Amino acid sequence: METNLTINSTKHRLDLDPRTTLLDALRHHLGLTGSKKGCDHGQCGACTVMVNGRRINACLTLACMHDGDEVTTIEGIGAPGNLSPLQEAFVREDGFQCGYCTPGQICSATAMLEEIAEGWPSHVTDDLEGKPALTTDEISERMSGNLCRCAAYPNVVEAIRKAAGESA
Known part of the structure; x- marks a missing residue:
């Protein structure tokens, strides 16, 4: 399923299985490994990212549900030498x-x-x-x-x- 996401101000068009979580799309399809898979049940918050400015657990939502959304991960908040x-x-x-x-x-x-x-x-x-x-x-x-x-x-x-x- 084609899913268009803007992640850390960069547009991405992904062809994903519709069952792919946002967390797995970030980590395994885009190589953004800052967000962690802790419990995979939404109980620990290690996978927290921001979608359209609001925080969510990326392990509990499917990537295709965010088609067209703006996603901010830790990589988009700051980087070594340019920390927030x-x-x-x-x-x-x-x-x-x-x-x-x-x-x-x-x-x-x-x-x-x-x-x-x-x-x-x-x-x-x-x-x-x-x-x-x-x-x-x-x-x-x-x-x-x-x-x-x-x-x-x-x-x-x-x-x-x-x-x-x-x-x-």
């Missing part, structure tokens, strides 16, 4: 240990900061009228779909806070 502010904060604050979950964490956090900027409330947001505060509880709730087996959570929260220009 969030990637730089992850390095400075040691927001990773083994690094396996880091691409998904950074993609999720990038979209999360945009959600906060747009005023989207979460389950723990106290005030539904204004922009949510970037509290530890708020960040933890919004990042709860991204697991880190090394337990670098305090450093991830601090990296997100620093990248957003806030401190504890």
Whole structure:
């Protein structure tokens, strides 16, 4: 099945089996291996990418469902020598240990900061009228779909806070 995707600002026309997940299309058909296959059940967040600016688990969606969509992977957020502010904060604050979950964490956090900027409330947001505060509880709730087996959570929260220009 022909599927047209714009991935990291580059257009791709792929001829895929309609059962191919977006994650497998990225990793196996396009060689973009930053997004990881952790659980393959949408429970760990290692495969998180952004589709049209919103974060999704790439292992749970079929590539053909995103025909014409804009997909951003970790490779599109930044690269060595040209890191995004969030990637730089992850390095400075040691927001990773083994690094396996880091691409998904950074993609999720990038979209999360945009959600906060747009005023989207979460389950723990106290005030539904204004922009949510970037509290530890708020960040933890919004990042709860991204697991880190090394337990670098305090450093991830601090990296997100620093990248957003806030401190504890």
